[in-house]
Amino acid sequence: MSDNLPAVVHEICQAHGGDRTRLMDIVRAMQQKFGCVSGPAMELLAKELSIHRVEIESLVSFYSFLSTRPKGQVVIRLCNDVIDQMAGADEVARAFEEELGIKFGQTTPDGKISLEYTACIGMCDQVPAALVNDVVVTELSTDAARRIVRELRKHGDPTRLVTRHGDGCNGHELVRAMVMNNIRQRGSIIFTPTNRGEAIRKALAITPAEVIRAVKTARLRGRGGAGFPTGMKWEFTRAAGGEQRCVLCNADEGEPGTFKDRVLLTEMPDRVFAGMTIAGYAIGADEGILYLRGEYAYLRAYLEQILAKRRQDNLLGNNILGKRAFKFDLRIQMGAGAYICGEETALISSCEGLRGDPKNRPPFPAQKGYLGRPTVVNNVETLCCVTKILEEGPATFAEFGSQGSTGTKLLSISGDCRSRGVFEVPFGIKLSEVLKLAGGEDAIAVQVGGASGQMVAREEFNRTICYDDLATGGSLMVFGPERNVLEVADKFMAFFVEESCGYCTPCRVGNVLLKDRLERITAGCGEPADLEYLQELGTTVKTMSRCGLGQTSANPILTTLKNFRATYNALVKKRGDGRQPAFDLAAAVAEAETIIGRKSTHAHA
Amino acid sequence: MSSTIEFTINGKDITGRPGQTVLEAAQDAGVYIPRLCYMRGLAAFGACRVCTVLVNGRPQAACTQTVAPGMVVENNTEKMTAFRRNLIDMLFVEGNHFCMFCEKSGNCELQALAYRFGIAAPKYPYMFQPREVDMSHGDVFIDRNRCVLCGRCVRASRDVDGKHVFDFVGRGLHKRIAVNAEALLGDTELAVTDKAAEACPVGAIVKKRVGYAVPVGQRLYDHKPIGSEIESTAL
Numbered sequence: 001m002s003d004n005l006p007a008v009v010h011e012i013c014q015a016h017g018g019d020r021t022r023l024m025d026i027v028r029a030m031q032q033k034f035g036c037v038s039g040p041a042m043e044l045l046a047k048e049l050s051i052h053r054v055e056i057e058s059l060v061s062f063y064s065f066l067s068t069r070p071k072g073q074v075v076i077r078l079c080n081d082v083i084d085q086m087a088g089a090d091e092v093a094r095a096f097e098e099e100l101g102i103k104f105g106q107t108t109p110d111g112k113i114s115l116e117y118t119a120c121i122g123m124c125d126q127v128p129a130a131l132v133n134d135v136v137v138t139e140l141s142t143d144a145a146r147r148i149v150r151e152l153r154k155h156g157d158p159t160r161l162v163t164r165h166g167d168g169c170n171g172h173e174l175v176r177a178m179v180m181n182n183i184r185q186r187g188s189i190i191f192t193p194t195n196r197g198e199a200i201r202k203a204l205a206i207t208p209a210e211v212i213r214a215v216k217t218a219r220l221r222g223r224g225g226a227g228f229p230t231g232m233k234w235e236f237t238r239a240a241g242g243e244q245r246c247v248l249c250n251a252d253e254g255e256p257g258t259f260k261d262r263v264l265l266t267e268m269p270d271r272v273f274a275g276m277t278i279a280g281y282a283i284g285a286d287e288g289i290l291y292l293r294g295e296y297a298y299l300r301a302y303l304e305q306i307l308a309k310r311r312q313d314n315l316l317g318n319n320i321l322g323k324r325a326f327k328f329d330l331r332i333q334m335g336a337g338a339y340i341c342g343e344e345t346a347l348i349s350s351c352e353g354l355r356g357d358p359k360n361r362p363p364f365p366a367q368k369g370y371l372g373r374p375t376v377v378n379n380v381e382t383l384c385c386v387t388k389i390l391e392e393g394p395a396t397f398a399e400f401g402s403q404g405s406t407g408t409k410l411l412s413i414s415g416d417c418r419s420r421g422v423f424e425v426p427f428g429i430k431l432s433e434v435l436k437l438a439g440g441e442d443a444i445a446v447q448v449g450g451a452s453g454q455m456v457a458r459e460e461f462n463r464t465i466c467y468d469d470l471a472t473g474g475s476l477m478v479f480g481p482e483r484n485v486l487e488v489a490d491k492f493m494a495f496f497v498e499e500s501c502g503y504c505t506p507c508r509v510g511n512v513l514l515k516d517r518l519e520r521i522t523a524g525c526g527e528p529a530d531l532e533y534l535q536e537l538g539t540t541v542k543t544m545s546r547c548g549l550g551q552t553s554a555n556p557i558l559t560t561l562k563n564f565r566a567t568y569n570a571l572v573k574k575r576g577d578g579r580q581p582a583f584d585l586a587a588a589v590a591e592a593e594t595i596i597g598r599k600s601t602h603a604h605a
Numbered sequence: 606m607s608s609t610i611e612f613t614i615n616g617k618d619i620t621g622r623p624g625q626t627v628l629e630a631a632q633d634a635g636v637y638i639p640r641l642c643y644m645r646g647l648a649a650f651g652a653c654r655v656c657t658v659l660v661n662g663r664p665q666a667a668c669t670q671t672v673a674p675g676m677v678v679e680n681n682t683e684k685m686t687a688f689r690r691n692l693i694d695m696l697f698v699e700g701n702h703f704c705m706f707c708e709k710s711g712n713c714e715l716q717a718l719a720y721r722f723g724i725a726a727p728k729y730p731y732m733f734q735p736r737e738v739d740m741s742h743g744d745v746f747i748d749r750n751r752c753v754l755c756g757r758c759v760r761a762s763r764d765v766d767g768k769h770v771f772d773f774v775g776r777g778l779h780k781r782i783a784v785n786a787e788a789l790l791g792d793t794e795l796a797v798t799d800k801a802a803e804a805c806p807v808g809a810i811v812k813k814r815v816g817y818a819v820p821v822g823q824r825l826y827d828h829k830p831i832g833s834e835i836e837s838t839a840l
Contacts, residue, residue, distance in 0.1 A: 052769040052785045054772040057774050058783070061776070362670070497777060501777070502754070502777045503780075504652050505692050505695050505696060505754075508777060509778070513730075540688050546652070
């Protein structure tokens with residue numbers, strides 16, 4: 001295999017035009033072929049692309065689906081987010097370990113199977129779930145885990161693990177996934193029948209400025225979480241100088257507990273692509289990129305086919321629908337396992353073939369984004385809304401929802417409720433009503449907005465889902481009476497520690513310190529002063545961090561401190577003996593006791 | 606466009622130039638904004654966050670924020686100083702910094718910031734992470750125990766020296782400085798005369814054999830706190 005390494009490297013680089021900015025695709029192809037991007041491979045790639053080896057190492061070491069050391073031909077990645085763990089992911093993990101005879105982070109001695117944990121893979125409504133290479137396996141049991149290992153040992157082909165197909169287009173010949181859509185409630189905007197091509201036709205009949213005005217009249221705001229007015233974003237981008245502009249669709253749906261973009265890409269990709277095309281027309285861009293998270297690689301071939309069809313039907317390409325001088329096309333950029341790439345400037349870095357480090361702002365993407373071009377980054381759901389606004393007019397769109405939050409919102413609901421899946425609800429709906437819809441009335445807490453969102457207590461279930469109250473990208477994790485909210489917060493902190501890019505001090509270091517102190521408290525070793533410590537440290541991380549990840553990563557602690565203070569207070573205690581509660585004298589002297597061969601009378605008094 | 610931009614820092618009127626950063630405009634006016642990853646002549650980086658100020662009430666890194674007319678900047682407020690002290694504390698517990706054994710002591714910007722902020726010992730628990738030392742190069746060594754991931758060596762080598770000897774690998778707490786070779790600095794093109802060899806604010810990238818050429822007691826920050834060289838130019 002190593003003999004043909006130079007030839008393969010050459011071939012892969014050539015297939016991407018020897019373009020350094022396509023490094024993500026290049027190293028992904030290497031990883032797929034060789035199970036790693038080895039030292040010699042990095043040397044060859046660097047020569048081929050006229051860059052430095054350390055630049056490639058820098059990128060490869062950033063993404064969790066890439067590695068410099070060989071992995072097994074098959075990699076099992078078990079999702080270890082809190083919802084999966086509540087559904088028994090730990091037992092499934094033990095079953096995988098026992099059946100494989102290895103621990104997490106290891107590869108079987110024959111080099112065939114690696115076992116790893118991964119962060120939320122967007123399957124919280126069908127947990128526990130795992131990725132086996134690109135294949136998604138859901139609703140795992142310990143038996144299923146053992147069966148998967150036995151089958152892989154027999155034939156080594158993850159695609160043969162799929163014996164039943166999910167609903168809707170999950171059964172499409174290019175998807176063939178056991179993933180379920182679980183669309184529980186259809187509303188008036190998103191889950192509605194569509195007339196392919198109509199929105200673009202209507203957009204092209206008016207001027208770009210009028211398209212932007214329509215989006216502004218509809219008062220559409222971003223559905224990814226931040227809620228920036230879409231029309232304004234487009235206007236800024238159009239007004240920015242330069243020859244080339246770009247439309248990016250953020251399909252890096254990594255916020256724990258959210259999966260609605262996966263459903264949109266499965267069931268209505270045409271509407272997403274139409275939205276991108278309309279955005280391109282509005283801002284004057286002829287190029288677009290759909291950034292698809294690595295976890296959704298199983299959708300790629302299907303989406304490529306949809307794009308090919310759109311090109312055939314003149315919905316992409318030159319002179320779209322006969323409109324002279326309007327051309328627009330797009331490509332799919334695969335991610336490789338990094339939550340931070342959902343941050344729009346990190347997403348741009350990744351598209352440019354770099355580590356997924358966020359960029360300094362200003363300049364904002366609207367001024368200087370992808371490859372320095374004015375760039376619009378929109379969420380999948382936002383673009384679906386755009387298509388609907390052009391199809392039916394802004395007034396119809398704005399009829400739904402509330403004044404500051406028009407239209408509907410897709411919620412991804414998971415956890416302790418009877419009906420898990422995607423719900424399309426009008427903005428302004430009360431959290432308690434949502435819980436009734438999902439059959440989660442018993443909840444003691446709901447995490448709204450994913451790990452970076454807020455933990456809402458029962459007393460506040462009358463709050464409403466909208467930009468002015470409970471703003472959310474759509475993740476709702478429901479926690480029943482038997483759950484410990486501080487353990488949930490601890491899991492979220494573990495997630496942020498794992499996913500921090502490490503660029504800035506407060507996020508890189510502060511989250512680790514926060515998690516350590518929270519652990520001390522949940523272990524019953526906390527003292528009242530620890531709560532002040534958490535508050536002050538959390539505020540430092542929130543205020544001083546460079547991007548949205550760090551600015552929200554302390555939220556699991558800050559919002560539980562605010563809304564579940566009694567839970568903390570019950571755990572912390574002052575000790576009368578002058579020692580810190582976390583100090584365990586018996587443990588501290590244990591080693592010395594072994595050496596001298598007798599027990600300390602003080603330590604065991 | 607007007608050739609000057611008027612704004613205020615803690616109520617003091619400052620005149621900057623279009624395109625200038627808050628940090629540099631302040632510096633020209635004799636106002637010191639504490640910083641660590643910033644280095645004049647290198648591209649702004651915004652990683653240490655020590656220079657964070659409030660711009661019209663919102664936190665922004667002064668090294669990346671450009672000046673705008675009428676901007677209201679808050680620098681040395683009690684609140685911002687507390688946040689900055691926390692960041693310095695974090696850097697001390699993240700690495701393994703033993704000032705008393707470090708050849709950089711007295712010339713070290715991290716140490717000098719700690720003294721300026723009155724930090725005698727960090728309030729956070731030490732992490733004691735194992736870090737690699739690389740002595741393979743004839744003239745320069747890397748002690749990653751002391752690295753604060755400021756990226757000054759990365760930018761200096763890439764943008765000034767044109768070599769790209771250094772870059773970051775890993776993410777989160779596993780992020781570290783790597784070299785453009787299989788493993789060792791000795792296998793790179795780094796020359797002792799490179800900008801990258803003198804860009805380090807701490808004792809992570811150090812020239813060999815000159816560590817004590819200037820005796821302790823006569824070093825940069827031994828007598829006056831860091832930043833006083835800027836503040837002494839104030840009108």
